[in-house]
Amino acid sequence: MTFIKPKFRHPLLPKNKIGYYKADYEGAISTLCAGCGHDSISGAIVQACFELSIEPHKIAKVSGIGCSSKTPTYFLGKSHGFNSVHGRMPSITTGANMANRDLIYLGVSGDGDTASIGMGQFVHVIRRNLNMVYIVMNNGCYGLTKGQDSATADFGSISKAGSINPFEAIDLVGLSLELGATFVARSFSGDKTQLVPLIKAAISHPGFAFLDVLSPCVTFNNNKGSTKSYDFVRDHMEATATIDLVPEEEEITVAYPEGSTTSVSLHDGSTIQLQKLAPDWNPTDRRSAFNNLQSAKAKGEILTGLLYINPESQDMHELVETVPSPLNSLQEKDLCPGPEALDKINDSFR
C-alpha cells in the first residue's frame, strides 16, 4: 500500500541556482484520481518554481474548493498556503497581498470555483490587477461533487451519463481579456513543454496573470463527446507560439527564422521569447489576441499559448499607492502617527 512517497530521488539530479533540489518544491502525495490532469499541473508548478530558483518560503498558495483547489497540498510543501472557501480565493489573496506584497501569490482554482460561485470575485480581482498568478484547472465539470457540468462546459458537449449540455460556455480567457487582464494564457495539463514556461512567465509578470489550463477529469469527463477529454483537447489544440522564458543573466541562444520571433521584456529583466505560429498575432496587442481567439473558435480549434501580455502592467499597489513596506510590518506608530501628523494633514488643506 503506497500512500507514502519514497524519500529517495535520482542521485544525479541537479540543484538550482539557490541550492535547492526539485524535491524541495514537492508536496504531499496526491489523493486525486489516478491520471487527473490537475496532478500534471502540480508537476508543472513544481518544475517552474524549481527552474526559477524561488525560495519556497517566498510563495503563498491560495485556493478555493474543488479537486483543483486541493492541489496546493500536493506541491510546494514548504510554502505558505491557505485553502479558503468555495469561490473566495481572490478575496483571501487580495487581503494577503495587501498585508504582504513581498510574497509571490499563486492562486489555484477550478472552473466551478471560478466561473460559477466565484465569478463575482474573479472579475473584480482582474479589474484591480492584483499581483498574482491565477490558475484555473479547467475540466468543464465539478469534479469533486461527481462531475456535474460546469459553466465552462461547451455547448453540445456530452457528459459521461450521456446528457448534452444545452448552455453556452463561459470562455474565461475571452472574459479576462475583455476585463483588461494584463497577462492571459491558455494551456493544457498534458503539454508541459508549453505549460512550464507559461507558469514561469506568469510568475515573473507584475500584475494579474491568468492561466486557463485545460485539465481533463479522467473520472467524470474524459468520455467520448466531451470537449475537455485528453483526446479531444490533443486533437483540437493550436498554439499562438512556442514560448520560452529567458532569465536576465542568460543570453538568448535559440535562433529562429527571421520574422517569426518576438520577444517581450519583463520588469524583472527576463525576456519572454516567442516563436510565433500564428503570423498575424502580436502578444502585446489585445485586439490581435481577440481576433485570433475568435477565428480559432470559429474553426473549432482551442487556441493555447500566451495570448496577451501588457508589458506596462501596474499592479494594485502601484495603482492605489500603498507604502512599499508590507502592511503587516507596520507598527502602531506608523499607522497612528498621532495628533501632530493629523494636524499637518489638516493644515495642508487650509
Add this chain to the structure above:
Amino acid sequence: MEPTNINDPEYFHKVVDCQFACPAHTPVPEYIRLIAAEKYTEAYMVNWESNVFPGILGRTCDRPCEPACRRGRIEEEPVAICRLKRVAADNKGAVKHLMPKAPKEKNGKKIALIGGGPASLTVARDLAPLGYDIHLYDEWHKGGGMMRTQIPSFRLPESVLDEEVNYIIDMGIHTHFNHFVSSMKEILEKGYDAVFVGTGAPKGRDLNIPGREEADKNIHIGIEFLASVAFEHVDKIGKKVIILGGGNTAMDCCRTSRRLGGEDVRVVVRSPFETMKASPWEIKDAMAEDIPFYNNMPPKEFVVENGQLTGVIFGNVRAEYDENGKRSLIPTGEPDVFMEADDVIIAIGQDNSFPWIERDLGIEFGKWDVPVLDKVSFQSTLPKVFFGGDAAFGPENIITAAAHGHQAAISIHQFCHGNDVYDRPPPMTNLIRQKMSIHEWIYDSPVVDDVRYEVPHEDKKFTLNDRKVEVELGFDISTGFKEAQRCLNCDVQTVFDTTSCIECDACVDICPTSCITFTTNGGEDDLRGRLNAPANDRSQDLYVSDILPTMRVMVKDEDVCLHCGLCAERCPTAAWDMQKFLYNVTKAGHTCTK
C-alpha cells in the same frame, strides 16, 4: 530506438541486478521476501535449488550480488543479501524431505567426479536424482574441498559444512575418500560414461628470495598451513608472525595465527592498501582482531641466524600507473626495513596443477597449464571429460564453482544421452500480476529508509582463544526482517502497455526517481541525453515503448527505479502494471529446446 522486447527473458533478468550478477542466478528478491514472511524453509529451498550451499554461502560467499544491488545506487549500502541467506539457513525447519532423491532404478550411466569440492558436489546433486551412478574421489577423508580444508572454522563451523555436504553425499553417492587420483588414464580405463574434474587450484605459490631454503622450517605456504590447521596437524605458531600477501587467503592466515598463539601478527603487502585483493569485509574483520597492515613493502630476504629464521627484510615502493593503467612498483629509495618474525606465511596466490593428468590422453592444455575448455559446456578436448570450479579457469569462489557444476551437469546429461551439448534448456520464467486492489500489491511496495544493519560479532575474548568459535553471530529474526525490508523487489517489474496509455503524465509526475520520460524517439545516445534525469549508466537499459498517439515514445531508465509501484498506482488505465518476474536457471534433466 527499437521498442524493447520484454519477451526476451534476459531483459527483465538484467533488471534484477543481484540475480543477474550472481553466477548461479539465485532468485534473490524472491527468497528475501520469503524471509520477511518468516518462511525460512521455503527461502532456504529457493537458495538450495540455485546455489546448493545456502548455509555455507550465507557465511562465506564472495557476494558479487551486493556490489550490483540497486540499493547501492540510491543510497550508501546494498542490501545484506549474503547474510540474509544465513537467516534462512539458521531458521529453517526440516528440509531433507523437500530435496530430490536418487531413484532406486538407475539409468545405467556411471560418472566419476574427481575432487570433492563444491563444483563436483553440485554435479552430483544434479545428476544423482536423474539415476546416475556417481563416484566421487577426494584425497581427504570427507567431502567439501577447500570449503573444508581452507575456510577456517571461525568463519564456517564444521557442523554447517557437514550438513550441506551430506545432503548430497546421502543421495547415494559412492565416495572414494582418502584417495588421491594419481592417473587420469586409470580413471578413464574404468569405463565411466563421463568424468568431471573438480580438483580446484591446489598449488600455493612460493616465494624464492634469499634465505628461503635455510628458513624452510618456519616458512609456510598459506593454503598448506590452513589445511594443516583444519586437520589439526598444526595447533600453534610463533609469537611473531608475518603474513605475506593481501588476498583473502592472507586474511584467513593472519586471523588463524592470532588463534594459535600469534601475538604480533602483521600483514605485509607489496602493493598499496586500496588495491589489495581481499574483500573489504575480510580486511575489516582482520583489523578488528588487532592485525596491522603494512603496504608498499616487497619482501627482499628471509634473515636466518644460526639456522633459525629471525625476520624479513622489506624494501619500500610506490605504485605508478602508465597510460594503459598498468601498474609498476617503483622503489622509493627509503632504507630497507627489517621486521622480526618467528614464522612467516606466504599467501600470494594459487595455481592449477594437473600432474596426474597424462598429456597423451587427448586432453589439451593451454597457457599456464590450464585445460582447453568450451566456456559454455565445460567440455574438454576429450569429449567425455568435463571440468568445473577452480580447475576450469583458475581460482574463483564457491558460488562460481556451483554455477559451473550446474552447467557441466547439463552437458554431461546431454552427452550421456547422445545429445548435442550445445542444445541447452532455456531458463524457466514466469510473469505474475501483483495487483490486489487500488492501492495494494501482493508485495510490500513501500520503500523503507533504513540503512544497512551490521551483523553482530562474538566477543574477541572468546573467538581469539578458540579457533572453532564462530565470529559472526548472524542476524536475529527481527533484524533479519528489517534488513529484508530494505530489498527493493527489483524482480517486480514495471510492465508497460503502449495501447492503454493515454499520455496523461501521471507516472512521470509521481515517479520519485524521475525514471520515466515521454519524448520523441531517437538513437540511444540522443535519448539518454534528453531524459528527465541523467541516464549515464549504459550498463542499465532503457525500456522503450512503441510509438504513442502523440508520436512520442515512453522511455524508462531502469537504473534507479525503486520498484515502488507508484507509476502503476497512478496510472488511470493500468498501462503500467507491476508483475513479478521469476527466472530460474534450468537444471540438468529438464526438457531441452528441441
